[in-house]
Amino acid sequence: MRLVRDLGRRKLRSTLTITGIAIGIMALVVFGSMANKMNALIGGGSKYYQDKAIVSVGSMYSGNIQPLALSDVQKIESIDGVAAATPTVDMLLSSEGGATSMGTPEMITGSIPGGDKGLETFKIDLASGRELTAADADSKVTVLGSDLARRLNVKVGDKVALRDVQFTVVGIWAPTLTAPDKDAYVPLAAAQDLFVKSLPPLIQSKIVASDIATGITVYPQKGVSPETIKTRIEDLLGKDYTVMTGKDFDAMLGSFSAIFSLVLTGIALLSLLVGGLSTINTMAMAVAERTREIGIKRAIGASRWRIRREVVLESAAIGLIAGLIGLVIGAAMTTLFNDLGRESGNVLFELTLGTAATAIIFATGLGAIAGFIPAWHASRLDPVTALRYE
Amino acid sequence: MALLEGSNLRKTYRLSKRNTVEALKGVEISIEAGEMVAIMGPSGSGKSTLMHILGLLHTPDPNHGPAPELRLAGENVASLSDNARTRIRARRMGFVFQDFNLVPTLTALENVLLACEYAGIKGKVARDAAIEALGLVGLADRADHKPSELSGGEQQRVAIARALVNKPEIILADEPTGNLDSDRSTEVLALFRQFNREHGQTIVLVTHDSEVGEACDRVVKMRDGRIRNSGLRTGTPVMAVPAATAPATA
Numbered sequence: 153m154r155l156v157r158d159l160g161r162r163k164l165r166s167t168l169t170i171t172g173i174a175i176g177i178m179a180l181v182v183f184g185s186m187a188n189k190m191n192a193l194i195g196g197g198s199k200y201y202q203d204k205a206i207v208s209v210g211s212m213y214s215g216n217i218q219p220l221a222l223s224d225v226q227k228i229e230s231i232d233g234v235a236a237a238t239p240t241v242d243m244l245l246s247s248e249g250g251a252t253s254m255g256t257p258e259m260i261t262g263s264i265p266g267g268d269k270g271l272e273t274f275k276i277d278l279a280s281g282r283e284l285t286a287a288d289a290d291s292k293v294t295v296l297g298s299d300l301a302r303r304l305n306v307k308v309g310d311k312v313a314l315r316d317v318q319f320t321v322v323g324i325w326a327p328t329l330t331a332p333d334k335d336a337y338v339p340l341a342a343a344q345d346l347f348v349k350s351l352p353p354l355i356q357s358k359i360v361a362s363d364i365a366t367g368i369t370v371y372p373q374k375g376v377s378p379e380t381i382k383t384r385i386e387d388l389l390g391k392d393y394t395v396m397t398g399k400d401f402d403a404m405l406g407s408f409s410a411i412f413s414l415v416l417t418g419i420a421l422l423s424l425l426v427g428g429l430s431t432i433n434t435m436a437m438a439v440a441e442r443t444r445e446i447g448i449k450r451a452i453g454a455s456r457w458r459i460r461r462e463v464v465l466e467s468a469a470i471g472l473i474a475g476l477i478g479l480v481i482g483a484a485m486t487t488l489f490n491d492l493g494r495e496s497g498n499v500l501f502e503l504t505l506g507t508a509a510t511a512i513i514f515a516t517g518l519g520a521i522a523g524f525i526p527a528w529h530a531s532r533l534d535p536v537t538a539l540r541y542e
Numbered sequence: 543m544a545l546l547e548g549s550n551l552r553k554t555y556r557l558s559k560r561n562t563v564e565a566l567k568g569v570e571i572s573i574e575a576g577e578m579v580a581i582m583g584p585s586g587s588g589k590s591t592l593m594h595i596l597g598l599l600h601t602p603d604p605n606h607g608p609a610p611e612l613r614l615a616g617e618n619v620a621s622l623s624d625n626a627r628t629r630i631r632a633r634r635m636g637f638v639f640q641d642f643n644l645v646p647t648l649t650a651l652e653n654v655l656l657a658c659e660y661a662g663i664k665g666k667v668a669r670d671a672a673i674e675a676l677g678l679v680g681l682a683d684r685a686d687h688k689p690s691e692l693s694g695g696e697q698q699r700v701a702i703a704r705a706l707v708n709k710p711e712i713i714l715a716d717e718p719t720g721n722l723d724s725d726r727s728t729e730v731l732a733l734f735r736q737f738n739r740e741h742g743q744t745i746v747l748v749t750h751d752s753e754v755g756e757a758c759d760r761v762v763k764m765r766d767g768r769i770r771n772s773g774l775r776t777g778t779p780v781m782a783v784p785a786a787t788a789p790a791t792a
Contacts, residue, residue, distance in 0.1 A: 154648070454632070
């Protein structure tokens with residue numbers, strides 16, 4: 153194409169300009185992929201919390217879990233507007249504590265299969281094996297999330313040690329791109345045992361394992377909002393208890409994703425500034441160097457519009473090429489980082505078609521716009537003066 | 543009716559805040575179809591300016607005198623917009639300049655095709671016309687060469703092919719032999735004469751090369767922004783020969 157030949161006139165200069173934009177686009181792609189993953193995580197969590205309220209004492213995220221009594225469950229179930237309340241026992245998989253760098257930590261979660269009375273809307277697909285049933289109540293069986301299964305390198309039928317206790321894997325979930333990927337789901341009784349074992353001996357002696365829960369999931373009746381339930385639970389149980397609804401979750405994590413969006417926008421603006429200015433400079437130099445040529449073209453009948461189009465197309469091409477290069481390198485980096493992190497269960501990047509398309513369109517548009525001013529100047533050159541330019 | 547005629551043509555250029563140059567002080571000129579005319583004069587005589595106005599690259603000044611007139615095939619073109627003038631240049635005129643005629647990144651064929659593109663000729667028609675034009679100047683076999691691979695004389699011939707490809711009503715050439723040695727000059731001149739004699743192509747050349755002047759039917763002499771004499775050369779009369787009665791030439 154004539155365009156590519158024009159870019160090849162000054163190979164070093166074109167290369168430098170393209171590299172500048174490509175670096176910005178690469179950063180956009182990498183951080184965009186990280187943001188996609190974050191949004192999937194948060195989005196998944198938000199979806200999960202939408203139709204229910206979770207009761208706990210203290211905060212799971214600060215690792216400060218204090219047990220609830222099973223009798224609390226009956227109290228809550230008797231509240232007007234509550235359709236079902238079911239106890240859960242959650243704890244970190246690793247007894248050392250401390251979350252992984254980004255995303256959610258690996259957890260053991262225990263509950264009663266069917267305790268939701270069919271009200272749970274967050275469906276997880278099975279990749280292999282089967283779900284837990286009521287018959288598993290006293291067994292040491294588990295269904296694993298996709299990331300956890302991969303990290304532990306097990307398949308259905310294998311035995312796996314959760315907090316030093318042997319479990320049989322009966323099922324593995326399909327990827328959800330959010331928290332459950334890192335969970336080991338066990339029957340309530342097994343989770344209660346594991347939880348009690350993790351407590352200091354003095355406290356262990358005072359607790360009956362089968363009597364405790366770390367959280368209660370409460371499902372409202374049709375037409376009743378989780379916020380209404382939340383108020384009623386708080387009234388009933390008092391200030392020591394924390395009740396979290398979807399709104400609370402969104403508020404909590406909203407600032408997190410807002411910061412991420414800010415970082416992303418900042419990167420976009422920065423690469424816009426740097427890349428755009430660099431392209432304007434490059435095109436201005438190209439126009440100056442081709443002054444006589446522009447004079448010839450205008451003299452033999454090229455309209456001003458045609459000259460403008462030529463310049464804008466060339467600078468758009470610079471943007472497009474840079475976008476493609478930045479995308480390819482960014483994709484390579486996200487794949488590399490994901491592969492490196494997969495073993496430890498940290499798959500932090502998700503390069504979607506949307507992110508890729510945005511990167512290309514952004515880069516090309518940036519290039520085109522950067523060409524507007526040099527194009528305008530080129531089109532306004534007087535042909536005769538331009539022809540004689542030394 | 544003359545093909546291209548103008549009167550009261552004036553042009554003053556402003557070089558800086560206080561420095562203006564009165565390049566044309568009132569010129570009347572008439573070019574008949576089929577003529578090959580040379581415009582000659584010392585530097586500063588206004589000959590290039592006259593050609594720029596005849597070629598619609600600049601417009602004649604409307605003030606400081608009677609209204610200028612400029613007609614191409616009877617149409618008034620004295621005060622057209624830039625777009626309108628550009629369109630006429632593209633479709634009805636051809637240009638050859640002294641040097642640097644060609645786009646360096648394009649081959650000879652592509653350079654000629656540029657003129658087709660601007661004239662609205664596309665596709666196979668354009669390609670065929672371009673190859674034919676290159677053939678007429680004897681460079682059909684060099685169609686894929688870039689200007690850097692062509693000699694000065696060959697580059698000039700490509701420029702002539704480009705000027706011809708849109709079958710213009712008039713070709714304007716500004717010092718076309720200025721940068722060529724005498725052998726190449728003669729070649730280029732011969733091409734112009736051939737197109738004029740055999741095809742009736744109207745050609746206006748600005749030059750200070752007397753050999754070019756002698757090859758033309760008429761010489762317009764300019765000095766200090768005015769025409770000094772616009773007479774026929776003594777010797778061969780000039781009219782373009784209509785195709786029907788064209789004698790067989792050797």
